Amino acid sequence: MLLTCPNCAAGYEVPDHVLDGPPRMMRCALCATEWEARSPLKSAESVQATIAEPMAELDLPAAVRLAPEPLAQMNAGIVRDGQVRRGVIGWALSLAVLGIIGWAGVHWRHDVEATWPPSARAYQAVGLD
């Protein structure tokens, strides 16, 4: 599971079993911020346990009473969506960096050739003078 520092957004990959028990104190290696980390599924279960009794006292239709049940699934879905979003952002940034490097290599090719003469052959090979 990926934990993120609430202060500086540094990411830490932590084995899932680390948060199976009670919440644990985490300390960011970059900014030394401490925060309490808990399993997102455990969080959903604790919310469900907290609201179960008040909801039972209400005279709600069965469909509404069952609503907390998928909470853990929704929570897991949010975590998955976050990981997918970070993956897409990572790929987009990687492609952008490669694009900038490629553009710079073409734009400043004469400087590159002056600094490193053998690169002239590579530029000629792809049709640049």
Ligand SMILES: [Zn+2]
């Ligand atoms: Zn931090």
